[in-house]
Amino acid sequence: MKETTLSVIGMTCNHCKASVESALSEVEGVQHATVSLEQNQVTVQHEDVPRERLVDAIEEIGYDVPTA
Ligand code: 9UX
Numbered sequence: 001m002k003e004t005t006l007s008v009i010g011m012t013c014n015h016c017k018a019s020v021e022s023a024l025s026e027v028e029g030v031q032h033a034t035v036s037l038e039q040n041q042v043t044v045q046h047e048d049v050p051r052e053r054l055v056d057a058i059e060e061i062g063y064d065v066p067t068a
Helices: 014-025 051-059
Strands: 001-006 030-036 042-046
Touching: 001 051, 014 030, 014 042, 014 051, 042 051
Parallel strands: none
Antiparallel strands: 001 042, 030 042
16 A cells, blocks of 8 residues: 655635545545645555556546646
């Protein structure tokens, strides 16, 4: 099990939180995703999943992950 924390831009409400958690949970190999609205971050527990696949799942539903 690995854990990745990503910054996410654009999450403001609890529906945003639920949407991002749901989108990540649907990625193959992801066990769990928890958004912190206060920190503008999501922490993901997953198997060997490329970071880019996590980023894509977030960006596909309209949120941004800053590069860097
Ligand atoms: Mo409510 Mo969160 O419109 O975008 S889903 S702010």
